Amino acid sequence: MTATLTDRYISATVRTLPQDAQADVRAELSAAIADDIEARLEQGEVRQDAERAVLTALGDPDVLAASYADRPLQLIGPRYYLTWWRLLKLLWTIAPVTAVVGVLIAQLIADAPIAETIGVLLSVAIGTIVHVGFWTTLVFIILERTGADTGERWTLDALPEPQETGAGRGDLIASLAFLGLAAGALLWDRSIGFVLVAENGVDIGVGLGSQTTAMPVLNSELWPWWPGGMLILIAFEAALAIAVYARHGWTTGFAWLNTVLAVVFSTVILYLLITSQLFNPEFVDYTLGRGNVPPEVGRILAILLGAGVVGVSLWNAIDGWLKSRRSVAH
Amino acid sequence: MKDSDDFDPQLLELRRGTIVLACLHLLRHAGYGYGLLEDLARHGFAADANTLYPLLRRLEKQGYLTSEWNTEESRPRKFYLTSAAGLRLADTLTTEWAALTEAIASLTHGRTE
Numbered sequence: 266m267t268a269t270l271t272d273r274y275i276s277a278t279v280r281t282l283p284q285d286a287q288a289d290v291r292a293e294l295s296a297a298i299a300d301d302i303e304a305r306l307e308q309g310e311v312r313q314d315a316e317r318a319v320l321t322a323l324g325d326p327d328v329l330a331a332s333y334a335d336r337p338l339q340l341i342g343p344r345y346y347l348t349w350w351r352l353l354k355l356l357w358t359i360a361p362v363t364a365v366v367g368v369l370i371a372q373l374i375a376d377a378p379i380a381e382t383i384g385v386l387l388s389v390a391i392g393t394i395v396h397v398g399f400w401t402t403l404v405f406i407i408l409e410r411t412g413a414d415t416g417e418r419w420t421l422d423a424l425p426e427p428q429e430t431g432a433g434r435g436d437l438i439a440s441l442a443f444l445g446l447a448a449g450a451l452l453w454d455r456s457i458g459f460v461l462v463a464e465n466g467v468d469i470g471v472g473l474g475s476q477t478t479a480m481p482v483l484n485s486e487l488w489p490w491w492p493g494g495m496l497i498l499i500a501f502e503a504a505l506a507i508a509v510y511a512r513h514g515w516t517t518g519f520a521w522l523n524t525v526l527a528v529v530f531s532t533v534i535l536y537l538l539i540t541s542q543l544f545n546p547e548f549v550d551y552t553l554g555r556g557n558v559p560p561e562v563g564r565i566l567a568i569l570l571g572a573g574v575v576g577v578s579l580w581n582a583i584d585g586w587l588k589s590r591r592s593v594a595h
Numbered sequence: 596m597k598d599s600d601d602f603d604p605q606l607l608e609l610r611r612g613t614i615v616l617a618c619l620h621l622l623r624h625a626g627y628g629y630g631l632l633e634d635l636a637r638h639g640f641a642a643d644a645n646t647l648y649p650l651l652r653r654l655e656k657q658g659y660l661t662s663e664w665n666t667e668e669s670r671p672r673k674f675y676l677t678s679a680a681g682l683r684l685a686d687t688l689t690t691e692w693a694a695l696t697e698a699i700a701s702l703t704h705g706r707t708e
Binding site: 286289290292293294296297299300301304322323324328329332333335 | 627628629630633643644645646648649652653664670671672673
């Protein structure tokens, strides 16, 4: 004997219910369906049509079962959605960048082929994004089904701080002071030299200047053009800082100028670094040229320095755009 | 026509919860699933079978209804009866409903005056 539509419908419904409720729901549901069909037969419907109509009105058995078992029909409901989304955004801004930068530095130190490095970086970036998304969501899906408490309560303290527009007097003074120091350091290194070299140990009874000779850190052959260009960049940065202060905020134009300056600065430093022109050869000899320093150290330091320069410049450029967006929003 | 389509979600929202109150009142005398559905319709409460049956089990689980299988008739049926806690809940909900009716009346009066 083949199962009737009603039997199949009821089986599909109770299938996913807890064991102890199955028999009860099965008996109750079959009585209710039979009552309904009977009422329709009394109205003069054909049994087959009546059965179809009753079951169709009851709808998807899985929805009915979820209703019986009080199961959520959503992956993550309103109770957890915002916590989930805030956490995911936070993790997505931190984890992929950290992973990519870490792997990039490791690849550069290992001197891996460029094509391989690019491939590895891409797969690390995509892998981190996917993994962070999947595991975070999985945890919240489980929370949604177990009804656990995330302990997050909104209070007034959670209101976002009024954000700095970067156009105050303090910002101007800080920028100009920093740029002035940078320019001064360039000139000092040129005329006197930053590194003090003592020929035979240091006698603390005598002044430092009389027993040492000063050595410039930067390659003196770069003068006048390269450091001169740097001074011009510094002058542009100073002009930008003053303009931002005068206009009471960052504009899109300022952000573009800031980006161009950052790109030029990091390109110049990287070029000089890669072509081994940046540092005074004497200074390099004196520090890395010693017999007990492995030849690898110089290259690794250069990579870390290059990564640092690019990182700082990148952040500087992004910061300008963030501030210009905030100023527009004001 | 357009209006009724737009209003449907609002009407559903307003009616939500009234089925519970109606069930608690009707089940002062024991009743079973399909019979209750017909009673509700007769009193003007439009309930769907697929929301009513799970609702009855939920109210039973929460202690507002008690149930008993009746196997005397040709078809065994599960009969529900409003419990003491269910009666108290029905009283509270009815009082609230009356207060809301008054509140709504004061709104519409205020507008015509």
